[in-house]
Amino acid sequence: MTQNIYDREEFFVGYSQMRRSLEGLDGAPEWSSFRALLPPLHGGSVVDLGCGFGWFCRWAREHGAGRVLGIDISEKMLTRAEVMTSDANITYQRADLESLDLAQASFDLVYSSLAFHYVVDLPRLFRTIHGALVSGGRLVFSIEHPIYMAPTHPEWLLDRDGRKTWPLNQYLMEGPRTTDWLAKGVLKQHRMMGTTLNLLLQAGFTLSHVEEWRPTDEQIASRPELAEELERPMFLLVAAQR
Amino acid sequence: MTQNIYDREEFFVGYSQMRRSLEGLDGAPEWSSFRALLPPLHGGSVVDLGCGFGWFCRWAREHGAGRVLGIDISEKMLTRAEVMTSDANITYQRADLESLDLAQASFDLVYSSLAFHYVVDLPRLFRTIHGALVSGGRLVFSIEHPIYMAPTHPEWLLDRDGRKTWPLNQYLMEGPRTTDWLAKGVLKQHRMMGTTLNLLLQAGFTLSHVEEWRPTDEQIASRPELAEELERPMFLLVAAQR
Numbered sequence: 375m376t377q378n379i380y381d382r383e384e385f386f387v388g389y390s391q392m393r394r395s396l397e398g399l400d401g402a403p404e405w406s407s408f409r410a411l412l413p414p415l416h417g418g419s420v421v422d423l424g425c426g427f428g429w430f431c432r433w434a435r436e437h438g439a440g441r442v443l444g445i446d447i448s449e450k451m452l453t454r455a456e457v458m459t460s461d462a463n464i465t466y467q468r469a470d471l472e473s474l475d476l477a478q479a480s481f482d483l484v485y486s487s488l489a490f491h492y493v494v495d496l497p498r499l500f501r502t503i504h505g506a507l508v509s510g511g512r513l514v515f516s517i518e519h520p521i522y523m524a525p526t527h528p529e530w531l532l533d534r535d536g537r538k539t540w541p542l543n544q545y546l547m548e549g550p551r552t553t554d555w556l557a558k559g560v561l562k563q564h565r566m567m568g569t570t571l572n573l574l575l576q577a578g579f580t581l582s583h584v585e586e587w588r589p590t591d592e593q594i595a596s597r598p599e600l601a602e603e604l605e606r607p608m609f610l611l612v613a614a615q616r
Numbered sequence: 617m618t619q620n621i622y623d624r625e626e627f628f629v630g631y632s633q634m635r636r637s638l639e640g641l642d643g644a645p646e647w648s649s650f651r652a653l654l655p656p657l658h659g660g661s662v663v664d665l666g667c668g669f670g671w672f673c674r675w676a677r678e679h680g681a682g683r684v685l686g687i688d689i690s691e692k693m694l695t696r697a698e699v700m701t702s703d704a705n706i707t708y709q710r711a712d713l714e715s716l717d718l719a720q721a722s723f724d725l726v727y728s729s730l731a732f733h734y735v736v737d738l739p740r741l742f743r744t745i746h747g748a749l750v751s752g753g754r755l756v757f758s759i760e761h762p763i764y765m766a767p768t769h770p771e772w773l774l775d776r777d778g779r780k781t782w783p784l785n786q787y788l789m790e791g792p793r794t795t796d797w798l799a800k801g802v803l804k805q806h807r808m809m810g811t812t813l814n815l816l817l818q819a820g821f822t823l824s825h826v827e828e829w830r831p832t833d834e835q836i837a838s839r840p841e842l843a844e845e846l847e848r849p850m851f852l853l854v855a856a857q858r
Contacts, residue, residue: 521763521784527775533783537768540784541775543847545763546830566849567809568826581823584810588788605785607808 376472376492377561380426380448388556398429403600404516404587404609408487411514411583411613415439418482421506423471423515424489428455431464434485443481445469471499476506486515488609491523491562496570500577507616513579514614519586519607523551523564530602540606567610579614587611618714618734619803622668622690630798640671645842646758646829646851650729653756653825653855657681660724663748665713665757666731670697673706676727685723687711713741718748728757730851733765733804738812742819749858755821756856761828761849765793765806772844782848809852821856829853 379385393401399409415438422430425444434442444466446452452466459466471493484503493499503513522528524545533539544564551564565573571581586607589600621627635643641651657680664672667686676684686708688694694708701708713735726745735741745755764770766787775781786806793806807815809826816823828849831842 521787525781526777526779531783533769533785535768537785539767540787541773542763542782542784543775543779545782545848546828546846566828568828568852571813571823571826575824581813582817584813586788586808586810604788606787610810 376447376470376494378447379557379560380446381450382557385557385560386448386450394429395427398427399433402487403589403593403597403603404611406590407585407587408514408516408611411585411611412485413483413512415483419443419480420483420485421445421476421481423474423484423486423503425455425466426451426487428459428464428466430485430487431455431466432459432461434483435461435464439463439483441465443467445471445474447471474499474502476502478505479508481506482508482511484511484513484515486513488516488518490515490570491517491564494563496563496565497573497577500573500579504577504579504616509616511616512582512613513574513616514612516587516609516611517570518562519610520545520564520567520570521606522608523562528553538602538605542606570610570612574612574614579616581612581614583611583613585611618689618712618736620689621799621802622688623692624799627799627802628690628692637669640669641675644729645831645835645839645845646853648832649827649829650756650758650853653827653853654727655725655754657725661685661722662725662727663687663718663723665716665726665728665745667697667708668693668729670701670706670708672727672729673697673708674701674703676725677703677706681705681725683707685709687713687716689713716741716744718744720747721750723748724750724753726753726755726757728755730758730760732757732812733759733806736805738805738807739815739819742815742821746819746821746858751858753858754824754855755816755858756854758829758851758853759812760804761852762787762806762809762812763848764850765804770795780844780847784848812852812854816854816856821858823854823856825853825855827853 399405417440419441420434420439421443425446431442431444442464530538551562587609594600641647659682661683662676662681663685673684673686684706772780793804829851836842
């Protein structure tokens with residue numbers, strides 16, 4: 375079973391105070407790039423894997439989705455999602471992505487934001503998602519970028535010119551990575567970018583778009599701390615099609 | 617026009633002494649991974665973009681290719697390739713990949729090893745290759761990995777545990793990179809991995825495989841200096857299909 379870090383009090387409190395928790399999708403700097411990869415929803419069925427507080431589920435309904443299913447491992451997050459939602463076409467369900475089952479050929483879009491990098495058995499999950507999509511259906515997801523996740527000491531250092539530099543190592547050594555982020559001992563699964571893409575291909579997907587997210591010049595102008603995101607990528611966004 | 621570094625005397629002499637020049641394909645540690653991505657040749661037509669001394673052109677003929685065309689910008693390399701080749705079905709041609717023209721729908725396989733990262737107008741080249749392939753034809757190529765190419769100071773440093781660490785920065789800042797490798801001022805073009813993959817998709821290709829090359833355990837056992845290749849990737853191998 376996946377480590378349920380989101381239900382640990384210290385993590386939940388910290389996560390709840392992040393901009394992406396308080397402000398929803400617009401509080402996440404990668405959202406506008408993510409949104410550009412989404413297909414028109416046109417009454418289609420959508421599932422959000424790792425739905426958290428349900429921000430995307432509600433957005434999807436407001437932007438044309440028919441039925442929306444939000445899935446998360448965290449009881450605390452789902453409880454808050456329920457409180458924030460009043461829409462009979464949105465359903466929340468508690469489940470672990472490691473052992474997820476979904477009805478065959480029943481979704482037009484599978485969406486997931488920053489959840490798959492916790493999953494050990496990603497081949498199984500990609501096969502499950504492929505089977506759950508209708509023909510032509512889309513999978514659009516983000517994960518923490520493997521360059522961001524790989525290092526033994528993922529902390530900026532300054533090079534001899536004083537430039538922020540990311541101490542990359544262990545990139546080709548796949549497996550667990552443990553970091554202290556909001557709580558001690560958060561467990562993630564490091565995979566090379568090529569590995570994730572090949573797992574999609576092996577599950578039967580066609581790749582549509584691969585994006586190593588970078589902030590726009592406008593974003594950097596309004597939030598100068600985002601400039602460091604030009605040195606190494608933090609997020610990987612992928613769009614694929616059944 | 618692409619910088620013709622291979623015809624500079626100092627570079628040519630240095631390059632000629634590398635294992636991959638002296639021993640051919642087996643002298644390149646990534647060759648066995650590369651070879652695994654190649655389709656059966658079955659009498660098909662093959663073009664090698666950046667063919668150098670013609671090692672792959674001759675290998676392809678020995679492994680079932682019909683007609684083979686080797687293209688390179690370097691007069692010195694092509695002269696040596698001609699000397700090393702005695703096969704009427706192998707033709708060499710001097711051309712710049714920036715302005716390459718190829719006959720439409722005339723190749724079953726386009727192969728390229730470590731050449732595309734010199735090309736500025738890669739969108740044009742990918743469109744040219746797509747048009748030159750028969751339907752179902754393959755493009756299999758390697759480039760220097762963008763993680764390897766991106767940094768201002770691409771030299772190992774040691775982290776606080778004494779581990780070899782790659783000083784990554786400028787990853788999301790695409791454009792020229794100049795390094796001193798065999799000669800001063802070698803000019804390469806840095807693109808994010810996602811950018812290269814999206815250019816293939818935009819040219820009409822379907823992606824088949826994306827591999828960030830890593831040495832096998834056997835290779836590391838016999839050449840311990842390869843162990844550092846587990847810290848950051850040096851080569852990116854891609855297979856795509858028209």
